[in-house]
Amino acid sequence: MPATLASILGLGLLVLAMLFTLATSAMLGFYTGRVPQGANGMGLIVPLATGVLAALAMALAGLSWALRGGLDSLGWTRAQGAGAALGAALLVGLAIFGAFIAWAEARGARFAWLLNIGGLLLPLGAMALLALLELRGLQAVSQSGTGRVLLALGAGALLAGLVSALALGYAQALAQHQALARAREARQAEQAEQARRNAMSPAERLREELAAYSPDSPLWTLTSSLPAEPDALRRTIVVERALEVPHFEQDLRENLGSEHGIYRHGAVVLLAELPPERLQPAWAAWLAEDARRTADDIRTLGDLAMHGGDELGAHALAIGRVAARLPPSPALAAALARLHAAVAAAPAHALREPALQALQAAASRPLP
Incomplete structure (x- = not known):
């Protein structure tokens, strides 16, 4: 596939990724909307899906760019570059997903501004950075003022994704710990109740x-x-x-x-x-x-x-x-x-x- 055609395809994927990211945030009222309850909660599958599509589109664009030698100037192999591109897309997706989960759990309502930074601004910056890299190359971007700003936003998006991953892992571990504690308490209560009833006469x-x-x-x-x-x-x-x-x-x-x-x-x-x-x-x-x-x-x-x-x-x-x-x-x-x-x-x-x-x-x- 000619490089120009591959670049156009990559840029198109990044435009879609940005639109999906913006749509995800907009459907949630930019993280200020009310969390739907009951049967209405099924509608949350739509913003969740657009967030996944945003990360997927960015991953494809980044993979295409890396496989065409986007990171060759760093001395990386194409395989290393592809792995880095997929890892970056995963972290950006986690940043979007983390903001979504924080909003859905009603824990971030007071910090909508923070969720908009971590789930909207930084991912958009990372996608814009990849688009600029597609157009100008890594060396040119790293030497320009705009490029440095976008590099900072991209790094922030990766950090937000890492924080989200750690927070989600901690929440999962905490939930499992609490479930085990509840099961242990229920088992102890059941044993105590059984012992109490065993001490009673049949009458x-x-x-x-x-x-x-x-x-x-x-x-x-x-x-x-x-x-x-x-x-x-x-x-x-x-x-x-x-x-x-x-x-x-x-x-x-x-x-x-x-x-x-x-x-x-x-x-x-x-x-x-x-x-x-x-x-x-x-x-x-x-x-x-x-x-x-x-x-x-x-x-x-x-x-x-x-x-x-x-x-x-x-x-x-x-x-x-x-x-x-x-x-x-x-x-x-x-x-x-x-x-x-x-x-x-x-x-x-x-x-x-x-x-x-x-x-x-x-x-x-x-x-x-």
């Missing part, structure tokens, strides 16, 4: 967990775990908290009529744990609904095993025991007989006979 842990529940938590969030709770004291604690649920009877009725067996089972165990004086005769009709649904589940699923968190054998046994605590009625007796037949037709199971006995005893009580 104390349960009381603390239930205290964190919302006051209007639905009944099923408390009772669905009751069938699997082997500890009598913990069951008592759950029952006490369940009685505090707003609209307790409405929730109880909905749970006993739910299509989810685990909710019905938990409600039945709740009734089994309630003091006798808290039981209401009207609940017998709700229990009958659970007995009918449980009988249908057993027939459909074909056994008394665990299905969807509901152990059907234990569920049938609990229904029989709770039914014995409620006043007998024709509807309840019919539902119990239906459940008894379903359990009797099911395959052998550890709770099959106890469930049959409990259901038979509850269903055979004399009606009023």
